[in-house]
Amino acid sequence: MVRVHLPDGATREIAPASTAADLAASISPSLAKRMVAAAIDGQVRDLSTPLPDGATVELIGRDDPRALELIRHDLAHVLAEAVQSLWPGTKTAIGPAIEHGFYYDFERDTPFTPEDLPVIEQRMREIIAARTPFTCEEWSRDDARAHFHAAGETYKLALLDAIPEGEPVKIYRQGEWLDLCRGPHMRTTGDAGTAFRLTRVAGAYWRGDSNNPMLSRIYGVAFADKATLDAHMTMMAEAEKRDHRRLGREMNLFHFEEVAPGSVFWHPKGWRLFQTLIGYMRDRQEQAGYVEVNSPDIMDRTLWETSGHWQNYRANMFLAETVDDREYALKPMNCPGHMLIYGQGTKSYRDLPLKLAEFGKVHRYEPSGALHGLLRVRSFTQDDAHIYCTPDQLTEECLKVNDLVLSIYRDFGFEDVRIKLSTRPENRIGSDESWDRSEAALREALDRAGHPYTIFEGEGAFYGPKLEYVLRDAIGRDWQCGTLQVDFNLPERFGTTYVAPSGEKLAPVMLHRALFGSLERFTGILIEHHAGHLPLWLAPVQAVVATVTGAADDWAAEVARTLKAAGLRVETDLRNEKIGYKVREHALAKIPVQIALGGREAEERTVTIRRRGATDTTTLSLEDAVQLLMSEAMAPAAAPNEQVSHEGMTE
RNA sequence: GCCGGUUUAGCUCAGCUGGUAGAGCGUCUGAUUUGUAAUCAGGGGGUCGGGGGUUCGAGUCCCUCAACCGGCACCA
Numbered sequence: 060m061v062r063v064h065l066p067d068g069a070t071r072e073i074a075p076a077s078t079a080a081d082l083a084a085s086i087s088p089s090l091a092k093r094m095v096a097a098a099i100d101g102q103v104r105d106l107s108t109p110l111p112d113g114a115t116v117e118l119i120g121r122d123d124p125r126a127l128e129l130i131r132h133d134l135a136h137v138l139a140e141a142v143q144s145l146w147p148g149t150k151t152a153i154g155p156a157i158e159h160g161f162y163y164d165f166e167r168d169t170p171f172t173p174e175d176l177p178v179i180e181q182r183m184r185e186i187i188a189a190r191t192p193f194t195c196e197e198w199s200r201d202d203a204r205a206h207f208h209a210a211g212e213t214y215k216l217a218l219l220d221a222i223p224e225g226e227p228v229k230i231y232r233q234g235e236w237l238d239l240c241r242g243p244h245m246r247t248t249g250d251a252g253t254a255f256r257l258t259r260v261a262g263a264y265w266r267g268d269s270n271n272p273m274l275s276r277i278y279g280v281a282f283a284d285k286a287t288l289d290a291h292m293t294m295m296a297e298a299e300k301r302d303h304r305r306l307g308r309e310m311n312l313f314h315f316e317e318v319a320p321g322s323v324f325w326h327p328k329g330w331r332l333f334q335t336l337i338g339y340m341r342d343r344q345e346q347a348g349y350v351e352v353n354s355p356d357i358m359d360r361t362l363w364e365t366s367g368h369w370q371n372y373r374a375n376m377f378l379a380e381t382v383d384d385r386e387y388a389l390k391p392m393n394c395p396g397h398m399l400i401y402g403q404g405t406k407s408y409r410d411l412p413l414k415l416a417e418f419g420k421v422h423r424y425e426p427s428g429a430l431h432g433l434l435r436v437r438s439f440t441q442d443d444a445h446i447y448c449t450p451d452q453l454t455e456e457c458l459k460v461n462d463l464v465l466s467i468y469r470d471f472g473f474e475d476v477r478i479k480l481s482t483r484p485e486n487r488i489g490s491d492e493s494w495d496r497s498e499a500a501l502r503e504a505l506d507r508a509g510h511p512y513t514i515f516e517g518e519g520a521f522y523g524p525k526l527e528y529v530l531r532d533a534i535g536r537d538w539q540c541g542t543l544q545v546d547f548n549l550p551e552r553f554g555t556t557y558v559a560p561s562g563e564k565l566a567p568v569m570l571h572r573a574l575f576g577s578l579e580r581f582t583g584i585l586i587e588h589h590a591g592h593l594p595l596w597l598a599p600v601q602a603v604v605a606t607v608t609g610a611a612d613d614w615a616a617e618v619a620r621t622l623k624a625a626g627l628r629v630e631t632d633l634r635n636e637k638i639g640y641k642v643r644e645h646a647l648a649k650i651p652v653q654i655a656l657g658g659r660e661a662e663e664r665t666v667t668i669r670r671r672g673a674t675d676t677t678t679l680s681l682e683d684a685v686q687l688l689m690s691e692a693m694a695p696a697a698a699p700n701e702q703v704s705h706e707g708m709t710e
Numbered sequence: 711g712c713c714g715g716u717u718u719a720g721c722u723c724a725g726c727u728g729g730u731a732g733a734g735c736g737u738c739u740g741a742u743u744u745g746u747a748a749u750c751a752g753g754g755g756g757u758c759g760g761g762g763g764u765u766c767g768a769g770u771c772c773c774u775c776a777a778c779c780g781g782c783a784c785c786a
Contacts, residue, residue, distance in 0.1 A: 372786060429711090637743090
């Protein structure tokens with residue numbers, strides 16, 4: 060007999076070679092009916108898996124969260140069978156479960172179109188209704204190779220060859236159809252259920268490499284039950300409503316033109332928001348000891364050769380040639396310009412850390428397919444800064460930047476920030492030793508801050524490793540906002556030095572950092588985060604003063620004048636329209652505060668306030684209203700513990 | 711950049727198998743002076759994304775370029 064442990068601590072004896080399904084049946088037939096997989100020593104496996112002696116076994120029902128991945132993976136197989144039965148000769152590549160659903164990659168002469176999806180979905184539902192059992196078979200490599208060769212499944216052959224020697228070659232079969240697959244799967248195609256939808260067709264490179272052929276990918280979403288699926292579809296529809304591209308047009312914030320793909324035309328209201336963000340950041344940086352500078356947009360090729368951009372980044376640069384045959388480039392980064400500013404005059408160790416900030420607009424020729432509203436553009440404004448410090452100060456400065464960026468995100472309501480640490484890439488400049496030091500400094504700062512992070516090997520910038528601060532958009536896409544990069548290379552390339560206490564000239568270490576990252580992107584994320592309902596301190600128009608009748612026009616003018624004098628962003632609406640009409644319009648425009656003025660208010664010198672989202676109103680004196688709104692409209696205060704540090708003395 | 715899709719009025723969209731364009735909202739004009747999510751009436755507005763082709767005739771079919779959308783790749 061074999062002994063297995065159940066999650067409740069009980070131990071059961073079963074016959075040798077018994078499977079998880081046998082175990083379930085031995086407990087109760089009704090339980091056996093409901094179970095779709097088993098966690099054996101924590102690993103999710105098929106019910107048909109024989110149980111080893113001493114294993115801990117937990118049976119998994121279809122509504123267990125761990126079954127969701129199985130549902131999605133099963134559906135990927137069902138999708139592939141459906142496609143191959145509809146279009147014999149279609150080749151299959153890979154088909155995993157992913158967040159919210161699944162996909163399968165195919166190669167086919169005529170690509171899929173959106174019209175194919177309902178047809179495929181219908182066939183999938185037939186396969187599911189048939190409740191065909193999934194069975195797992197172990198094949199020899201030769202048999203598998205022969206089979207997939209005969210079937211013309213070239214991608215499966217490649218996948219087969221990628222399985223390490225010594226590992227079993229597993230085949231999952233559902234009726235006539237079979238697939239090379241690691242598993243696990245549930246009992247039958249019927250377990251996959253019907254709470255799924257095919258959502259889109261897309262191109263995808265084989266093995267994710269753009270040198271490889273492009274396959275046709277079909278995506279689906281899937282959940283354990285229809286209610287969850289419906290909830291997901293509703294959420295996607297809601298997310299679409301808060302898409303910043305749509306809100307930007309509706310709220311008259313910005314637009315794009317064909318003549319400048321990837322570059323923003325900011326409208327008055329959008330630009331006001333943009334400038335509010337810059338003003339906020341300027342204050343925060345000043346408190347943190349930064350000094351603001353400005354460097355040229357167009358600089359000669361030789362500068363970019365010195366910095367290494369010409370050799371490493373030219374494909375992404377806008378180039379400019381003049382009538383006298385000089386080659387210039389629009390700056391894709393501010394750092395080389397800041398190197399030249401640093402280089403003016405001799406710097407002492409007493410000057411360090413020196414923090415040069417610039418709200419510089421950079422231009423990068425991004426691939427056309429990458430452009431995406433404000434979130435991925437070809438010209439954007441960075442809240443950029445370069446911190447020059449001694450090697451001793453490095454970790455401390457990284458830590459300060461980390462604290463500052465997280466504090467700033469908190470002011471905007473972003474509490475859940477993910478941090479990525481990207482290490483040295485293939486294409487890079489500088490010695491391995493300086494890369495070692497840079498990567499170590501970032502790691503140490505993060506460890507000291509105690510913030511979790513994920514390491515991305517080989518994804519650093521060509522001149523140094525980087526931290527990326529990632530925020531998520533309305534429909535779950537991740538966007539890098541802030542960044543912190545350590546750089547030993549640029550100071551060396553530019554021959555930049557400071558005078559050490561010993562009198563020796565040494566190379567400073569340099570940090571590149573941007574906290575919003577791109578003002579454009581951050582604005583887009585903010586719009587989505589708030590669904591356009593920007594908090595009072597950010598709203599381009601904070602209040603609209605609307606009259607009920609023409610008799611209140613004079614009072615409205617006085618109220619507006621008073622609010623503006625108090626620094627509030629106010630518009631007036633004296634139009635000959637009903638108040639209900641005005642209220643509706645300004646509510647749709649997402650104005651935070653509406654102030655309605657009729658004969659009564661004019662008489663009593665009061666204002667009636669209606670808040671965004673509310674249906675009730677409050678009447679109070681103008682003086683009280685000014686006090687109230689002013690206090691609410693203030694930018695979040697900087698944390699008091701972030702003081703100007705010692706180097707403030709040198710100014 | 712790659713695969714697929716889309717592009718008709720300011721916005722959202724309709725226009726069957728080719729026979730020289732429509733709706734709602736907005737805009738404008740007039741009337742209405744109005745109390746918290748749409749007052750009524752009338753009038754303008756489009757070289758159907760650009761270019762080329764097929765045809766007696768193209769918004770509609772074909773080619774091409776561009777932008778946009780969804781993915782993939784890229785993202786210093």
